[in-house]
Amino acid sequence: xxxxxxxPHHRSPTAAPGAAxxxxxxLILDTAARLFRQEGYAATSLRDIAGECGMQxxxxxxxxxxxxxxIGEVLRLGVERVSxxxxxxxxxxxADVDARTLLHTAVRAHLSALLELQDYTSANVRIFGQVPAxxxxxxxxxxxxxxxxxxxxxxxCVRSGGWNPRRKLGLVRLFVINALNGxxxxxxxxxxxxxxxxxELTELVIDGLAAPVPVARPPR
Amino acid sequence: xxxxxxxPHHRSPTAAPGAAxxxxxxLILDTAARLFRQEGYAATSLRDIAGECGMQxxxxxxxxxxxxxxIGEVLRLGVERVSxxxxxxxxxxxADVDARTLLHTAVRAHLSALLELQDYTSANVRIFGQVPAxxxxxxxxxxxxxxxxxxxxxxxCVRSGGWNPRRKLGLVRLFVINALNGxxxxxxxxxxxxxxxxxELTELVIDGLAAPVPVARPPR
DNA sequence: GTCTATAATATGATAGAC
DNA sequence: GTCTATCATATTATAGAC
Numbered sequence: 001x002x003x004x005x006x007x008p009h010h011r012s013p014t015a016a017p018g019a020a021x022x023x024x025x026x027l028i029l030d031t032a033a034r035l036f037r038q039e040g041y042a043a044t045s046l047r048d049i050a051g052e053c054g055m056q057x058x059x060x061x062x063x064x065x066x067x068x069x070x071i072g073e074v075l076r077l078g079v080e081r082v083s084x085x086x087x088x089x090x091x092x093x094x095a096d097v098d099a100r101t102l103l104h105t106a107v108r109a110h111l112s113a114l115l116e117l118q119d120y121t122s123a124n125v126r127i128f129g130q131v132p133a134x135x136x137x138x139x140x141x142x143x144x145x146x147x148x149x150x151x152x153x154x155x156x157c158v159r160s161g162g163w164n165p166r167r168k169l170g171l172v173r174l175f176v177i178n179a180l181n182g183x184x185x186x187x188x189x190x191x192x193x194x195x196x197x198x199x200e201l202t203e204l205v206i207d208g209l210a211a212p213v214p215v216a217r218p219p220r
Numbered sequence: 221x222x223x224x225x226x227x228p229h230h231r232s233p234t235a236a237p238g239a240a241x242x243x244x245x246x247l248i249l250d251t252a253a254r255l256f257r258q259e260g261y262a263a264t265s266l267r268d269i270a271g272e273c274g275m276q277x278x279x280x281x282x283x284x285x286x287x288x289x290x291i292g293e294v295l296r297l298g299v300e301r302v303s304x305x306x307x308x309x310x311x312x313x314x315a316d317v318d319a320r321t322l323l324h325t326a327v328r329a330h331l332s333a334l335l336e337l338q339d340y341t342s343a344n345v346r347i348f349g350q351v352p353a354x355x356x357x358x359x360x361x362x363x364x365x366x367x368x369x370x371x372x373x374x375x376x377c378v379r380s381g382g383w384n385p386r387r388k389l390g391l392v393r394l395f396v397i398n399a400l401n402g403x404x405x406x407x408x409x410x411x412x413x414x415x416x417x418x419x420e421l422t423e424l425v426i427d428g429l430a431a432p433v434p435v436a437r438p439p440r
Numbered sequence: 441g442t443c444t445a446t447a448a449t450a451t452g453a454t455a456g457a458c
Numbered sequence: 459g460t461c462t463a464t465c466a467t468a469t470t471a472t473a474g475a476c
Binding site: 037038039040041042043099103126127129130154157158161163164167168171172174175176177178179181182183185186192197200201203204205206207208209210211 | 260319346349377383384392394398399401405406412423424425428429430431
């Protein structure tokens, strides 16, 4: 089995400049991500993927060396894009931003990217445990990096906001990320927006259920 | 395909009284639940299950009519046992119990049953989305009933505890249950106990991250 | 209650035409 | 870059011996 090769299995040496040489590859990835989410990893055959792309199963091997390479790419894109969106949103904030806005921004960005890239992110939430161990192993570093980012962010909130220093932030991070990721299983546009969801969860996490009076944003 | 039949596919008419006529059936279910959790639904073959039971694949059909019937039973046992444990724990409380103790009791019972029956409950959390639609359909009623129980419990907390009445309890329920169920993916005995976990999550949900001073249990 | 044998079908992957 | 054809293997489920 070839190692960590990424991108087209072979590159066409005669691809027209300016054309979209990766159109098929992208279609395969989008289709695979959708089917993996709907049916699971093992239940989705290469014939299924190819069929929905208007291709034959054998054609997939021009773009990917194996089924494992396809799910690997889907997993990678899911984590990396969410991670990038959240980091971008947080870095765009002023350095002295208040803790409440900081947490709200990260929660909103995570939720927004998660639900916008549903098929790719669901692969991570739903079928990560089903893929071959070798594929899982290759993505643990990416996941760990994103989790460390969140722990750092929570620590910054507690310090700058004067929040309860006795909370175990490792557990808080797990609870919050799991609560956010769970929305993939029940969120449907219409009943509520991503904005409302982010607002509700942020308020719950910061103020709790008991807070008798909603806390106004602190004047700076 | 036979319909909602439950229990052994056939009953042995000569099972010795006092013996354990369901030992094989139980072994099959336990093994199947474990493999479904580890490998996913489609990736677990009947040969895999039978092999780990010291049987041949064909022998499974004495106990179950199809693979779908096996996963159906695993899913059912997972939800029903957690639901029973939580209801039992809550009903054992005095009628005028304070809101904090009420929520803590439900959270602890859910976590405890969830992690004790890991293989069965993980089937619900991890591979529910992968099983055939007909199997999923048959279990939606059971899930809905348990979710309604939680919404009622949260409403009772808000009323009796004088908590913030503006929280959207449907969302709170989803956040809390997702946070709890997520523990299946990362909890390992030793780093922390179920007791500590339940305590931390309950405090977080009730008081939030910002509460500068941990709230003492209110005197009654 | 479990075995062996097998039917009917589906799978991931490869080779080579075009 | 996609197709057709095919290999080697695995799958669920059934039939009937013991």
